[in-house]
Ligand SMILES: [Zn+2]
């Protein structure tokens with residue numbers, strides 16, 4: 668599936684000094700690799716690791732895709748980056764973290780848009796039975812047809 672990517676972030680880009688300060692406060696050294704991955708992810712929200720690697724290589728031509736995966740995994744653990752796994756494409760990364768926002772996923776073109784959580788805190792769904800677990804979050808993905816795909820869709824073959 669050819670995924671259409673939103674190229675304009677809906678937020679102010681974070682300056683590299685600010686990323687440096689956040690890395691240091693989390694006990695990480697500020698490296699060119701980490702900064703380049705953070706900035707590429709910030710510029711194009713919901714990019715795959717391969718897309719981020721391609722962006723990063725424009726600045727750091729010798730970095731391997733494997734290194735980008737390692738850096739992304741670490742940044743995800745630090746909560747500087749959020750990983751989103753859409754139903755039918757590779758994992759996507761973004762720098763909008765900690766706000767329990769959800770995603771709207773177009774089943775035809777793979778477009779991904781952010782949707783603010785209507786409740787505002789996690790978990791925002793109450794299960795019928797919690798099995799004694801202390802619930803941390805609920806995974807909410809809205810699936811549908813984006814407006815571009817709706818206008819392109821043949822009315823006979825609507826999903
Ligand atoms: Zn679509």
Ligand SMILES: [Zn+2]
Nearest residue numbers: 761763770781
């Ligand atoms: Zn998002």
Ligand SMILES: [Zn+2]
Nearest residue numbers: 784785786791
């Ligand atoms: Zn919610």
